[in-house]
Structure formats: C-alpha cells, structure tokens
Amino acid sequence: MIDKKVKVKEIRDLGSRNYLLTLNTPEQARLVRPGQFIMLKCVEGIDDSPLLRRPFTVFNIYRQIRSGKPAGLELLVKDVGAGTHKLVQMKPGGMLDCLGPQGRGFQISADMRNRVELACLIAGGVGIAPLYLLAQSLLSQNVKPVLFYGGANVGDLVLREYFERLGMEIFFTTEDGSFGRRGLITEPASEYLKINARKNIRVYACGPWGMMKAVHLLSAQNNLQCEVSLEARMGCSLGACLGCVVRSRDHLGEEQYLRVCQDGPVMNSRLIDWDTIPL
Ligand SMILES: Cc1cc2nc3c(=O)[nH]c(=O)nc-3n(C[C@H](O)[C@H](O)[C@H](O)COP(=O)(O)OP(=O)(O)OC[C@H]3O[C@@H](n4cnc5c(N)ncnc54)[C@H](O)[C@@H]3O)c2cc1C
Ligand code: FES
Known part of the structure; x- marks a missing residue:
C-alpha cells in the first residue's frame, strides 16, 4: 500500500452527476487487483474540509500508449455529498493525497x-x-x-x-x-x-x-x-476504527462483525447478514 500525492490528469463529466477521474500514479496502478479501492482526500489542502479521505474503487488502469505499462488510475465518481462535490471540481494538474490500493478484491485463480x-x-x-x-x-x-x-x-x-x-x-x-x-x-x-x-x-x-x-x-x-x-462509511480504512463493519455469522452461526476495509470490500455473499444494513 502506497501513500502519496498524485496528479489529476483529467476529469470527464459523464452526466447525471457521474465523473471519470484519471490520476497519474504508475506505482499504485502497478499494484491494483480487481475489486480493490483507494482512499482519496477530496481537496488539495491538508487542513481543508472534509478532512477524512473517501474510498473509491479502481474502475480501470490506464496505460502508456507506447509501452502499455500502467500509468495511472481511472475512478468513477458520483457526486453525492460534500467530499465528492469538491472532488469533481478539481482541475487537471491538481494534487490529491491517495492511499492504496487496499482491501480484499475478487478471488481469481489461475485454474x-x-x-x-x-x-x-x-x-x-x-x-x-x-x-x-x-x-x-x-x-x-x-x-x-x-x-x-x-x-x-x-x-x-x-x-x-x-x-x-x-x-x-x-x-x-x-x-x-x-x-x-x-x-x-x-x-x-x-x-x-x-x-x-x-x-x-x-x-x-x-x-x-x-x-x-x-x-x-x-x-x-x-x-x-x-x-x-460492499460499501460502508469508512473512517480509517486500516481496520482500527470499526466504522465500516458489516454483521455476519461464522460457520457455527455465531454473530461476528467483518470490516469492509480489511475483510472486504469483496466478500462471499453467504457470510453477510442481509437483514442488517451497515451504517
Ligand atoms: C469500498 C468502497 C468503494 C467505493 N467506490 C466508489 C466508487 O467507485 N465511486 C463512487 O462514486 N463511490 C464509491 N464509494 C462511495 C463513496 O466513498 C461515497 O459516495 C463518498 O465517500 C461520499 O462522500 P461525500 O463526502 O461526497 O458524501 P457525504 O457528504 O459524506 O455523504 C453524502 C451521502 O452519501 C452517503 N455516503 C457517504 N459515504 C458513503 C459510503 N462509503 N457508502 C455509501 N454511501 C455513502 C451518505 O450516507 C450520504 O447520504 C465507495 C465506497 C466504498 C466503501
Ligand atoms: S474504516 Fe476503520 S476499521 Fe474499517
């Protein structure tokens, strides 16, 4: 997992409050597995509101045209609140704090x-x-x-x-x-x-x-x-605050709580208590 400032390459309005945000970050792009996410500070200044970073799934890895090597990340951002609203107003060249890639992605095996x-x-x-x-x-x-x-x-x-x-x-x-x-x-x-x-x-x-x-x-x-x-509101994204838990049952039917940031965001659907919606 890498924590660094990344440059906004492009932001494209897709309509209906959806945007495609492209970030220049080859080191992070090289590490991404399908289903993983990054935590992005939605504003440039470290003290600017909102202070907490927001989670976004990596939609695509964009590649250098000639070499085909990973050059950055494409994120689909829906403008739903304070953080995403500021994020979609960023201009190319702007710098954002980006932590990741992180989380458990989809299980894909060679066989x-x-x-x-x-x-x-x-x-x-x-x-x-x-x-x-x-x-x-x-x-x-x-x-x-x-x-x-x-x-x-x-x-x-x-x-x-x-x-x-x-x-x-x-x-x-x-x-x-x-x-x-x-x-x-x-x-x-x-x-x-x-x-x-x-x-x-x-x-x-x-x-x-x-x-x-x-x-x-x-x-x-x-x-x-x-x-x-899964989606849940995240605080730390590091497994410490328990802000992102989802109710689950273990193989003996005992109640347990799984952290979307560490045990997910991708989980086997049978683990989840679907009658209890996360906060
Ligand atoms: C693992 C993960 C991956 C995600 N990937 C994407 C993605 O690819 N694209 C995307 O647009 N969004 C994604 N989200 C949701 C995104 O993180 C939230 O929309 C964002 O944090 C809202 O921030 P805000 O400051 O704009 O909204 P706030 O002002 O904090 O809240 C505005 C509204 O959004 C709701 N909300 C806030 N956070 C979340 C959340 N984490 N999940 C669901 N609803 C929330 C609030 O309940 C409220 O109704 C993902 C969330 C998680 C946990
Ligand atoms: S966001 Fe803090 S434990 Fe998951």
Missing part, C-alpha cells in the same frame, strides 16, 4: 477456467465500478463474463462502452424504460441463470444493498457462489 464456465457480473448504477477490471481479468483466464447492468434511467448506465469494447454479452435494464428492458436487473439475471442452469456459473455483484441482497438470494436458490463488493 478458474477448469472450474467456471460463465461469470455473471451484476451491477446497479455506480456499482459498475469494480466490474471492468474483473471482466478483463476473467477474459484473461478464459472465463466468459456476461454483464447485467441496471439503473433508474439511462443516465445511470455510464461507461457501458468500455464493456461493449470487450465484446461481452450485455443485458441492460432501466426502471423508467429509457434504455434496455424496463424493470430491475435481477429479472434478466434470474432468467439467464434458469436457462443456463446446467453450467458452472459464478456470480459477482455490486450496487445498492437491496439489489445485492436479491442477487445473493438468487445465487443461493441456484446453489451458486456469489461475491459482492
């Missing part, structure tokens, strides 16, 4: 191609953020990823061209019917799992709590392993 035929990636809104590096990694392991991407409206379905360029099969839904099929993303995902019931499938999800709970239940009904990338 996966022998055990997994299909990977269903299910995203709600900015929950798309951890799934692009995951899709790339699955493809490099010869596992076929299929994307299910849902939002309230078309404005929520950002960066879909990245996945289209990978040549993946993609299902889109919007609640208002402005793009793709009208309804919730769990509907086509459920149908797909039924049609492909004989295949060895693994499920990955990121999005609002209710969506991930529904995906967990769907996976459990179909007896499939499911990994979810």
Whole structure:
C-alpha cells in the first residue's frame, strides 16, 4: 500500500452527476487487483474540509500508449455529498493525497477456467465500478463474463462502452424504460441463470444493498457462489476504527462483525447478514 500525492490528469463529466477521474500514479496502478479501492482526500489542502479521505474503487488502469505499462488510475465518481462535490471540481494538474490500493478484491485463480464456465457480473448504477477490471481479468483466464447492468434511467448506465469494447454479452435494464428492458436487473439475471442452469456459473455483484441482497438470494436458490463488493462509511480504512463493519455469522452461526476495509470490500455473499444494513 502506497501513500502519496498524485496528479489529476483529467476529469470527464459523464452526466447525471457521474465523473471519470484519471490520476497519474504508475506505482499504485502497478499494484491494483480487481475489486480493490483507494482512499482519496477530496481537496488539495491538508487542513481543508472534509478532512477524512473517501474510498473509491479502481474502475480501470490506464496505460502508456507506447509501452502499455500502467500509468495511472481511472475512478468513477458520483457526486453525492460534500467530499465528492469538491472532488469533481478539481482541475487537471491538481494534487490529491491517495492511499492504496487496499482491501480484499475478487478471488481469481489461475485454474478458474477448469472450474467456471460463465461469470455473471451484476451491477446497479455506480456499482459498475469494480466490474471492468474483473471482466478483463476473467477474459484473461478464459472465463466468459456476461454483464447485467441496471439503473433508474439511462443516465445511470455510464461507461457501458468500455464493456461493449470487450465484446461481452450485455443485458441492460432501466426502471423508467429509457434504455434496455424496463424493470430491475435481477429479472434478466434470474432468467439467464434458469436457462443456463446446467453450467458452472459464478456470480459477482455490486450496487445498492437491496439489489445485492436479491442477487445473493438468487445465487443461493441456484446453489451458486456469489461475491459482492460492499460499501460502508469508512473512517480509517486500516481496520482500527470499526466504522465500516458489516454483521455476519461464522460457520457455527455465531454473530461476528467483518470490516469492509480489511475483510472486504469483496466478500462471499453467504457470510453477510442481509437483514442488517451497515451504517
Ligand atoms: C469500498 C468502497 C468503494 C467505493 N467506490 C466508489 C466508487 O467507485 N465511486 C463512487 O462514486 N463511490 C464509491 N464509494 C462511495 C463513496 O466513498 C461515497 O459516495 C463518498 O465517500 C461520499 O462522500 P461525500 O463526502 O461526497 O458524501 P457525504 O457528504 O459524506 O455523504 C453524502 C451521502 O452519501 C452517503 N455516503 C457517504 N459515504 C458513503 C459510503 N462509503 N457508502 C455509501 N454511501 C455513502 C451518505 O450516507 C450520504 O447520504 C465507495 C465506497 C466504498 C466503501
Ligand atoms: S474504516 Fe476503520 S476499521 Fe474499517
């Protein structure tokens, strides 16, 4: 894990309060694994508010055009509050404190191609953020990823061209019917799992709590392993403050609390008590 000041290369407005922020930081980019995050101070001055850094998943590693070597990080940022609002107003050349990469990402092993035929990636809104590096990694392991991407409206379905360029099969839904099929993303995902019931499938999800709970239940009904990338408010991100805990049960059914920053953000969905939403 590296703690350093990094330079803002570019910030692109994607609409509907979503932004793609590119940071120059080759050392951190080299270390990133799919599903990991960084902690970013959203303002330049060390004493400027908000004081606490905010967590952001690494959406993509951008590379030098000639050498193909990692040059920096691309982050999808949704402007939802004080910190993200200041962050999206940064200009190219601005400097930000960046700690990471950190956290437990998706479990990807070299022998996966022998055990997994299909990977269903299910995203709600900015929950798309951890799934692009995951899709790339699955493809490099010869596992076929299929994307299910849902939002309230078309404005929520950002960066879909990245996945289209990978040549993946993609299902889109919007609640208002402005793009793709009208309804919730769990509907086509459920149908797909039924049609492909004989295949060895693994499920990955990121999005609002209710969506991930529904995906967990769907996976459990179909007896499939499911990994979810969780969000929780973070203080230290180092495992000390316990501000980010999620309620869980151990293998004996005893209550325990897992830290999203250290034990996650990616966890097996069966570990989580889905009836207790984190703070
Ligand atoms: C591991 C992890 C990865 C994340 N990745 C991304 C990402 O790739 N892109 C992205 O846009 N956001 C991501 N988030 C959420 C992001 O960290 C929060 O939106 C951000 O911290 C809000 O800061 P703020 O100062 O703008 O909001 P605040 O003013 O602090 O709060 C504004 C609103 O956002 C809610 N909120 C604040 N923090 C969180 C949080 N951690 N999770 C959920 N809701 C929160 C508050 O409840 C409140 O309603 C991630 C969170 C975690 C834990
Ligand atoms: S944020 Fe402090 S323990 Fe996770």
